[in-house]
Amino acid sequence: MKRQKRDRLERAYSKGFHAGMGGRSKEMCPYLNVNSRSQWLGGWREGVDDRFNGIQPNK
Numbered sequence: 001m002k003r004q005k006r007d008r009l010e011r012a013y014s015k016g017f018h019a020g021m022g023g024r025s026k027e028m029c030p031y032l033n034v035n036s037r038s039q040w041l042g043g044w045r046e047g048v049d050d051r052f053n054g055i056q057p058n059k
Helices: 002-021 034-052
Strands: none
Touching: 002 034
């Protein structure tokens, strides 16, 4: 069970990172759950930072 929860949170982070790299707004977060939303926003912030610093994502 813990593996599933961790995987969901990692997926939320990854989706947020790609949204940030793509220039999407943080208001576009699709998650309502506090933990998933927090992970998505954390990934989004990292993605935005990387985009402004010129780092290319690994696909």
